[in-house]
Amino acid sequence: MRIHRLEIEAFGPFADVQTIDFDQLGAQGLFLLNGATGAGKTSVLDAICFALYGSVPGARQDGKRLRSDHAGPAAEPRVVCEFSARGRRFEVTRSPAWDRPSARGRKGFTTQQAKTLLREYTGGSWEEKSSRNDEAGAEITELLGMDREQFTRVVMLPQGDFAAFLRSKAADRLALLQKLFGTARFEALEQQLGRQAQDARAVVETEENGLRLLMQRAEAEFAELGAEAGAAAPETADGGQPGPAPEHRLSDMEDAACAELARRRHAAEAAEAGRLQLADRLQAAQERSRRHARFRAAVLRRDALAADAESNQESREKLGRHAKAAVLGGQLDGMDRANAARSAATAKLAAARERLQEAAADSGDPAAALAEVQEKLAVLDARIPDEHRLQDLAARLAALGTERSRREAAVALRTAELSAFREEAEGLAARIAPLEGRAASLERCEQEAAAAAVLVETIERYAGALQQVASAAERHSAARHDSLELRQRWLDLRELRLRNAAAELADKLQEGESCPVCGSCEHPQPAQAVLSGPALADEEKAAHELFETSDATVRRLAGEHAAAEQEAAVLAAQGGDSDPEEVADRLAAAEQSLAGARAAASELAGVRAAIERLGTAIAGAEQELARAATEAAQAESTAAALGEQHADLETTLAALRGGFASLRARMADLAEEQSLLQGVVSARQQLDRAEEACADAGEALAQALPAAGFASAEAARRELLDDAEAARLDRQVREADEESARVAELFESEDLVLAAKEAQVGEFPLGEEDLAELVREAGRSTEFARSLDLAAGLAARTVDSLASIRSRYAAAAEAVHLPRERARMLTALADTARGAGDNSYKMSLNSYVLAARLEQVADAASERLVAMSDGRYTLRHTDARAARGQKSGLGLEVVDEWTGQHRDTATLSGGESFMASLSLALGLADVVQQEAGGVDIETLFVDEGFGSLDEQALEQVMDALEGLRDGGRVVGLVSHVAEMKQRISSQLQVEKGRNGSTVRVLEADVR
CATH class of the missing domain: 3.40.50.300 (P-loop containing nucleotide triphosphate hydrolases)
Known part of the structure; x- marks a missing residue:
């Protein structure tokens, strides 16, 4: 990571815009950041840290305090840092949150949120990567490979x-x-081991709680039984009574529960035998009471049947007469229906004749009139298609007229278009000759433009070659200068070694051996040297190797310089030393001529294509006009033929309409007349059928009356009952018969026969008090037997439960063994990882x-x-x-x-x-x-502390720091020590003033 440029505004002590070019400042690899106390040296480092990570180290992390107190009220705090990392170049701009004065003259402030903009330099321009604080921060952290804590420490x-x-x-x-090396994962591993150990102990505790719960449940089950479980356990050495092992205790309780179960079952069986005896006595007494009660009830029902016998016989006779009259019900109903149908048919015929008279229709012979109307309707219905055909002819004639108007308009439009096409084609033909002359120079213009472009490129390459010549000359000169210094250093060491040759010989002298120079065996005063011989020889050898290396570098750079000069000479011969402005004007003129020729060629092609399109359009228009004329002649002939057909058909249909608007209107009028005539004819036919039905029904009734035992229809009607009364009488008779059969069946049953015999010999049931006392005695016996049976059931359930608990306890005790061992192992491992237990150094894994x-x-x-x-x-x-x-x-x-x-x-x-x-x-x-x-760290800052060193220590520290810039690294030292100002020529001075601090770069003296 290398920092190239830093721009600060309204940040820390800097009110105005301050720009620091670190590429210029660190050209020598080492620069000094100095200034008076409180000027803002550390604020420069804070600005770099804020730009990269959005915060500053230490107590200055409050974002509102980052804004400069010297800046104007509306000045926005801003830091811009341009840096490169992993072969890519970036620029990050950050503004901390700050309070901006409210707009529109209002008092107070408005909080502006923090802003971030991250850009990357790609393809010769800056491309925006992110404008979100979190995204930009995450990408910068990934690029640098360090978080803020590591950055401020590294x-x-x-x-x-x-x-x-x-x-x-x-x-x-x-x-x-831990922050710098990110070993939180090892601490997390310690915590994970601790959690696993705790979870394992929790599992063991849960399993042991389950064992205790099983034991407590067994004790509770056995306590409910109320029995004694075996003998007491032997005493311990201290006199205590620890109790038997859980497995033995469970076995003892199970044995005691089995013995108690056997005792309770024997007592329950004896109580059940006594209960059965009392139950048999009670059942016999209750059955005798029920038999005599049923006998008394049957006698009462028999007496009631005898009292209702006369009424039931009268109802049975009335139902018989109703049944005979009901046999004639069909004939009587048929006669009534026939009379009603005749009356309805008579009324319907009268109504139909009245409607026919109201319509003024001829009613002399309705049947003949109906046949005539139906014949007319058939004729009109057959001619309906002709009326549709007449409408089609009229529509076709109208369509032919419309088509003729449209065709005439289209012909006129196409004629005008044809004239316009011919005029446009003549105009385009006149433009072809001038365009052909201009387009013919296209190839020549392209050659001239290409040659001018090649010459421009050659000039640019020649300028680059000149820069390479200058750069190679500068590097060769610097290498030659360094080589001369190394040669002088080697020669100085060689001369010093020669001067100390005596000291080297003296170093090899041995007491009693002759001197290789003078031959004496005495050495009173051997020569002394500042450095030992071997050390001086090694130093001379190292200096000579450095000189030879530098000399090889000089030769290599001299070859590079010669190659660069040769490349420049070749480009000059190709025209690279021509006047760039003149060549640029020549290229512009050639490109302008080329553009004109290309435009003419393009226009010529367009004109020719347009003429071709117009020729096609003219031919098409002429064909369409000829086709329109042919279609017009055919349409006129068709219209004349259709007109004749329409006139003939109209004359024929007008006679059939009879003054109506259409054939269907005439048919609707005839259909109404047909309906009235049809109603009269149908009513007459219905009346005839009704009179025939009345005659048939009267004859059938007359034949059926004597057979049923009635003199007349009125006598039969009087014996008929309504449905409700007939149903009531039938139900009364049926119920009496059923009750008589049931009573007879009761007196034939075994219980009532036995009860009658017992009554004859004077054997009667127990009284109510005696029977109640017997019931109470049987109940007490039942409750006693049930309680003993429940006690035996409780003992059986306790035995089963104790056997199940003992089995589950044995399985659970076996299952908890492995979790207990695992918990012991994990606890020991967790203690070791966190530095506890047997870890004598108290050193955790982290x-x-x-x-x-x-x-x-x-x-x-x-x-x-x-x-x-x-x-x-x-x-x-x-x-x-x-x-x-x-x-x-x-x-x-x-x-x-x-x-x-x-x-x-x-x-x-x-x-x-x-x-x-x-x-x-x-x-x-x-x-x-x-x-x-x-991660390459190409920029380092070392902050303060140099004032505590003496001159020699400062010299040694500076030598060590200068070694840090090997490989292109830039080192910035933050200090105000005077000796360092004299030693380091590249300096960034921070000067403070009443209106804020400013920065100033002192250029290094490069010789």
């Missing part, structure tokens, strides 16, 4: 925070490391993973701390057990390589603490970068 190295981290306890380090990360951070930090402390200090992770049972595993200590002592980080001095915390921050940045999947 890209913006807060030295003060890491000094506190360096001295903090393990528990305090845990929170920061702490264990973070300890490994902290060890990597300490190793990475030690690489830089060794350089900063002149090889004295390294940082080392320690998992020493913490005091008083505190959690262990995240300890840090400093190793003093000069003394070999391991020291607590709190014993470092101010400058040493700064170097250690800065190294720790840089090491953490490297490890987090690797952990984030290799």
Whole structure:
């Protein structure tokens, strides 16, 4: 991730628009961000963090406080940050929520919500990606591979925070490391193991509760039985009475319940035998009482039948006479119906004659008149199709007239169109010759335009080649300069080594051995050197290798420069050095001529196509006019023939209408007359049939009266009863007969015969009091037997229940074994994962993973701390057990390589603490970068702390920081130390004033 540009307005201490070009500022890889205290150095970093993540670190996260107090009331706070990540370039614009003055002169403020705009530079232009705060934030976090907490710890190295981290306890380090490395999944695993252990213990507890409930239920069942279960359990060593094992206790209760069941069943059987004896006595007494009661009731019913015998005989005789008269009912009803039909037919004939007279129709002979009318209707109905044909002829004649008018109008219109087509064709033919001359130059214009375009492209390539020549020359010059410096460095080291050659020889001298130069075996004063021989030789060798590498680079760049110059020369020979404006004018003129020629060719093709279309239209119009003339002659001939047919048919049908509007109107009048005549004829025929029926009915009645025993029809009618009376008498007679049969059957039954015999010998049933006492005695016996049977049933149910509980208890006790073992295992695992139980270091799984990360951070930090402390200090992770049972595993200590002592980080001095915390921050940045999947961090900021260093320590720290810019990385240092201002030429100065702060970039002095 590299930051290219930052724009700030009405944000923090900056009232006006401030623009910072980080590409220009970080051209040398290292720049200084300085300014007076309170000017706004940290606000620049806050603006970067706000643009990327929508919030700032620390206590400044209140969005309303981000707006500058120096800005005007209507100025909108805004931060724009242009950056690149993963090979893509983005621009994010954010505005925090702020209070804007109300519009339209109203007092007060209106809250403006926070806004975000994320754009990406693709295809040579900016394309909008998102305007939603959450979407833009999520995409930026994914691009950078870090959240805000990681960004402020990795890209913006807060030295003060890491000094506190360096001295903090393990528990305090845990929170920061967990945020940076995202080890929440291991903590979640600890919690998951704890929940699984708790769930397993809950399962065991549930199963054990089930066992206790089964035992309690068995005790309750046995307690309801009221029996004693076996002997007491033996006493324990301390005199207690623990009771038998649950399985033995259940077996004892089941045995006792079986013994109680046997006793209760014996008592219930004895009580049931006594109950049956009393029941037999009661049943015999009740049956004798019922027999005598039925005998007395039967005697009363027999006496009632004797009293009603005379009335029943009279009703039976009346029903007999009614039955004889009912035999003549058919003849009597037939005679009545015939008389009624004759009367109705007579009235109907009179009404029909009256309607016929009212219609003024001839009623002399209705039948003959009806036949004549029917004949006329048949003739008219046969001619109905002719009337339809007459209407069709009239419609066809009208359609021919309309078609003739339409045809005449179409002919006139087509004649006018034909004239217009011919005039338009003549005009288009006159335009062809000029257009053909202009279109003939199209090929020549295309060649001229293509040649001019190629020349323009060659000029552009020539300009690019010149830039490549300049760039290659600049890189070659810089490489040559660096190579000369490396050569001089190598030569200096070589000269120094030559000057120290005596020291190298002296270093090889041994006491008692001769000198290879003078031959003496005594060495009173060997030569001394500033550096040891082997070290100087190695340094000279390394310098020589660097020089050879740089010399090869110079040669390679010289080849690139020559190739670029040759490419430029070739393009110049092709016309690349021509005047661009002249060539551009030539291209514009050629393109204009080409456009004119193309337009003429296109117009010529259109004119020719139009002439062709007009020729086709003219031919079609002439054909249509000829066809219209032929159709007109045929239509006139057809109209004349149809007119003659219409006149002849009209004359014939007028005679048949007889003055009516149509044949159907004449037929409707005749149909009404036909209906009246038909009514008279039908009424006459109906009357004749009714008189015949009356004669037949009178004759049949006269023949049937003597056989039925009646002298006349009136005598038979008097004996007839209405249906209700006949039904009542019939029901009375039938009920009397049925009651007589039932009484006779009763006296023949075995019970009444026995009762009659008992009454004759004086054996009568018990009195009511004696019978009631016998009933009460039998009831008491029944209740006693039922209670004993219920007690035996309760004992049987208790035996079954105890057997079922004992079986279920044994199965449940076996089933709880595995869950209990699993709960024990999960509890031990959860305790180990959270650092409890037998974990002597009190180190949880999360702490264990973070300890490994902290060890990597300490190793990475030690690489830089060794350089900063002149090889004295390294940082080392320690998992020493913490005091008083505190959690262990995240300890840090400093190793003093000069003394070999391991020291607590709190014993470092101010400058040493700064170097250690800065190294720790840089090491953490490297490890987090690797952990984030290799995200490139090309821009770093280091905030304050340099004032605590002496001159030598500052020099070593600066050397380490300058090493960070290897590989194109840009490092920004936030400080107001004077020595750093002199050392770092690229600077961003923040100046404060009464109207807000401003920024100013000091250019680096590039030689």
